[in-house]
Amino acid sequence: MSSAKSVRLALLGCGTVGTEVVRLLHEQAEDLTARIGAPLELVGIAVRRMGRERGDLPVDPSLFTTDALGLVKRDDVDVVIEVVGGIEPARTWLTEALRAGKSVVTANKALLAEDGGTLHDAAAEGGADLYYEASVAGAIPLLRPLRESLHGDRVTAVTGIVNGTTNFILSSMAATGAGFNEALEEATELGYAEADPTADVEGFDAAAKAAILASLAFHTRVTAADVFREGMTGVTAGDMASAKEMGCTIKLLCIAQRTSDPAGGSAVSVRVHPAMIPLTHPLASVGDAFNAVFVEAEAAGPLMFYGRGAGGRPTASAVLGDIVAAARNKLTGTRAPSESNYAQLPVRPIGESLTRYHISLDVAEKPGVLATVAGVFAHHEVSIATVRQSGRADDAKLVIVTHSAPDSALAATVEALSRLDIVRSIASVLRVEGGAG
Numbered sequence: 001m002s003s004a005k006s007v008r009l010a011l012l013g014c015g016t017v018g019t020e021v022v023r024l025l026h027e028q029a030e031d032l033t034a035r036i037g038a039p040l041e042l043v044g045i046a047v048r049r050m051g052r053e054r055g056d057l058p059v060d061p062s063l064f065t066t067d068a069l070g071l072v073k074r075d076d077v078d079v080v081i082e083v084v085g086g087i088e089p090a091r092t093w094l095t096e097a098l099r100a101g102k103s104v105v106t107a108n109k110a111l112l113a114e115d116g117g118t119l120h121d122a123a124a125e126g127g128a129d130l131y132y133e134a135s136v137a138g139a140i141p142l143l144r145p146l147r148e149s150l151h152g153d154r155v156t157a158v159t160g161i162v163n164g165t166t167n168f169i170l171s172s173m174a175a176t177g178a179g180f181n182e183a184l185e186e187a188t189e190l191g192y193a194e195a196d197p198t199a200d201v202e203g204f205d206a207a208a209k210a211a212i213l214a215s216l217a218f219h220t221r222v223t224a225a226d227v228f229r230e231g232m233t234g235v236t237a238g239d240m241a242s243a244k245e246m247g248c249t250i251k252l253l254c255i256a257q258r259t260s261d262p263a264g265g266s267a268v269s270v271r272v273h274p275a276m277i278p279l280t281h282p283l284a285s286v287g288d289a290f291n292a293v294f295v296e297a298e299a300a301g302p303l304m305f306y307g308r309g310a311g312g313r314p315t316a317s318a319v320l321g322d323i324v325a326a327a328r329n330k331l332t333g334t335r336a337p338s339e340s341n342y343a344q345l346p347v348r349p350i351g352e353s354l355t356r357y358h359i360s361l362d363v364a365e366k367p368g369v370l371a372t373v374a375g376v377f378a379h380h381e382v383s384i385a386t387v388r389q390s391g392r393a394d395d396a397k398l399v400i401v402t403h404s405a406p407d408s409a410l411a412a413t414v415e416a417l418s419r420l421d422i423v424r425s426i427a428s429v430l431r432v433e434g435g436a437g
Contacts, residue, residue, distance in 0.1 A: 006041040007327040010077040012068050012093060013084035014047050017107060017134075019057055020316035021081065026058040028320070036327045044071040072097045079326050081319060082106040083134075087114060098122035098130065103326040105319055107134035113208035113224040116215065120339040129329055129336040131322035136209040137162055137291045139314035140307040141321070146216040146295070148337055154298040155217040158256045159433070162209040164289030164310045165200040166232055166252040168192045170274075171287040174249050179237045192289050202231035203252065206272045210254035213293070214270045217256060219343040222270055227254075228350035230273035239428050242360065242399060245388075248276040249284050253433060259353075261346055268345045269353045276358055277434040351408030356385070356432040358401050359414060362424040365396040369422050373398060376420070380413040381405070401432060 009025075011018055025032070025040060033039045042059065046068035065071055072080055072093050080097040082104065084090055090111050094104050099122045106112070112119065112135055123130040133143045137160070146155070161167050165187060172183040184201070187193035199205045207227040214222040232252045243250050254272045261267040277284050282304050286292040291309025296302050308314040329335055363369050370387065377384050383403040391397050402410060417423050 006039045007036065007330055008041050008043045008076050008078045009323065010043060010071045010074070010080050011045045012071070012080065012082040012090075014045050014054060014057075014064075015083070016312040017083040017315045017319065018045070019054060020312040021083065021319050022057055022059055024313075024316050024320050032320075032324065035324055037331055038327070040323065040327060043076055044074065046071045068093055069096065072102070073100070077102055078330050079103045079105060079323060081323065082108055083315075083319065084108070085110060087111050091115060091118065094119055095122040098128045099126040101126040101128050103129040103131070103330060105131045105134075105322040105326055107132065107315060107319060109135040109205070109208045109212060110224075113211040115223075116212070117221050117341075120341075124338060127335065129326045130339075131326055131336065132212075133322050134315050134318035136212050137293060137305070138307070138309040138311060139317045140291060140293070140305050140309060141318075142293055142305045143212070143216060145303075145305070146213070147340075150295070150297055150300060151337070151340070153300050154258075155295060156258045156298060157296040158213050158217050158254075158293060159283065159296075160209075160213065160254050160291070160293035161251055161283055161286050162213075162254050162291055162293065162309060163200050163203075163206045163252060164291060164308075165193045165197060166206070167286065167291070168289040169201070170232065170235065170250055170252065173235070173237060173240050174244070175287075177237055177240070180233060180235060201233050203229040203272045206252060206254050210256055210270050210272050213254065214256035214268060215341070217295070218258060218268050218345055219340045220268055220345045220347075221341050222256075222268065222347060226270060226347040228271040228273070228353075230271075232274040234428070235274050235430070236428060238360070239430060242358070242428075243276045243430075246276065246358075246401070247279050248432070249279060250274055250276055250430065251283060251286075253277070253283070255433065257353075258345075259348060261348060262352075266343070266345050267348045269348045269350075271350055271353060273431055275431045275433040277432075281434040283434075351406060351411070353407045354404045355407050355410065356402050356404050356435075357410045357414070358399070358428075358430045358432050359417070360427040360429075361398040361400070361417065362427055363396050363398050364422045364424065366422065369396075370398070372420065372422060373400070373417065376416045377402070377413055380409050380416065382409050382413050397427070
C-alpha cells in the first residue's frame with residue numbers, strides 16, 4: 001500500500017449517515033488527502049434499492065450496486081465502511097472483509113454489542129483494522145480515548161447519557177411538567193423519536209452502547225445480553241416533581257463499574273435504567289438531545305465527554321475520523337491497537353449491584369403506618385436515609401429514599417411492601433445515583 005496512488009473505499013449503506021459520509025468525502029477531499037498522504041477514492045456504494053432518490057449526492061451513479069458482498073470481495077477495496085446496521089447480513093460482510101485483510105469502519109452498535117468478539121477475531125485473523133467510533137455517542141470522541149488515551153490508566157466507572165431521544169423526553173418533562181406521552185409526542189414531531197421508539201425508550205439502544213463502553217473500559221468482552229436493562233416509560237410527572245424537591249433530576253443512564261465479586265476478586269457491573277441524580281452532578285445539566293459520558297479513572301480522575309450523540313452529519317464526522325486512521329495505517333503498513341480483552345472479568349447480576357432506591361407509596365392514614373413500613377426495610381437490612389410524608393386520607397403518601405444496599409435486597413423490600421394491607425399502591429420506584437449513600 002505504501003506505493004498506492006489512492007486508498008480505495010467501499011461504502012455499505014447510503015441512508016442518513018451514508019449520504020453524509022459521501023458529502024464529507026467530497027467536501028473535504030483536499031484536506032483529507034493532505035492529512036492521509038494519499039487521496040481517498042470511493043469505488044462502490046452498496047444499497048438496498050437502486051432507484052431511491054438521494055438528492056444531489058456528488059457521486060457517479062455507476063458506483064451504486066445492490067451486491068454488497070460482491071463489493072466487499074473486490075480486490076480493489078482497501079477499506080469497507082458499514083452504516084447499514086443490524087446483525088445480518090452485516091456480520092457476514094464485515095467478517096469477510098476483515099479476514100481478507102481489509103480494514104473496516106462501522107457504526108453498527110447492535111452487531112458490536114451482540115457479537116463484537118467475532119469481528120475482533122476476524123480482524124486478528126486477517127491482520128486488519130476494526131474501527132467503530134461512530135457506534136457510541138455520535139460525533140463525541142469517546143471510544144478512542146478509552147481504547148488508547150486511557151490505556152495506561154485504570155478506569156473505575158463509566159456513567160453516561162447515550163441516547164438523545166430519551167434525554168430530550170426527560171429534559172422536556174423536567175422543564176415543562178409534561179407527562180411521558182406528551183413529551184414523546186413532542187419528540188416525535190421534532191424528529192428526535194422514531195415512529196416506533198421502542199429501542200430508545202425501553203433502553204435497548206443504550207444497553208448496546210453500554211456493552212461497548214464496558215468492553216473497552218474494563219478489557220472484558222461484554223455483550224448486550226450481559227447488561228441489565230430497564231426502560232423509562234414508567235417515569236411520571238410526579239416522579240419529576242419529587243426529584244425536583246430532592247434537588248435532583250431524572251436521566252436514563254448507562255452505568256458500567258469496576259466492582260468486586262463475592263470472593264473479593266475483580267468484577268464488572270453494567271446496567272441501563274432511569275435514575276435520579278443530584279443537580280450538582282455533571283450529567284444533570286445535559287439537556288435536549290445531547291449525549292454526555294462521565295469517565296472515572298484512578299490516575300486521570302474524572303473526565304467528561306459531551307456533544308451531539310446522533311444525526312447524520314455528527315455521526316458521519318466520527319466515521320470520517322476512523323476512515324482517516326484506517327487509511328493512514330494502510331499507507332504505512334501499520335495496524336490500530338488490537339482488542340484488549342485480557343481481563344475477562346465476570347459480569348455481576350443486577351441483584352448484587354449496590355444502589356439506592358426512591359420509593360413512593362400510597363398508604364392508608366392510620367396510626368403505626370410508618371413504623372410498619374420501616375419494619376419491612378429493617379427486615380431486609382435496608383437502611384432508610386430520608387422519609388417524607390404528605391397528604392391525608394386517600395391522598396396519604398410516603399416517599400422514602402434508602403441508603404446504598406444490594407439491588408436484590410431493595411427489590412425484595414418493594415415486593416414485601418406491596419403485600420402490606422396498609423399500602424394501597426406503590427406509585428413509583430426509581431434508583432438514585434451519584435450522591436452520598
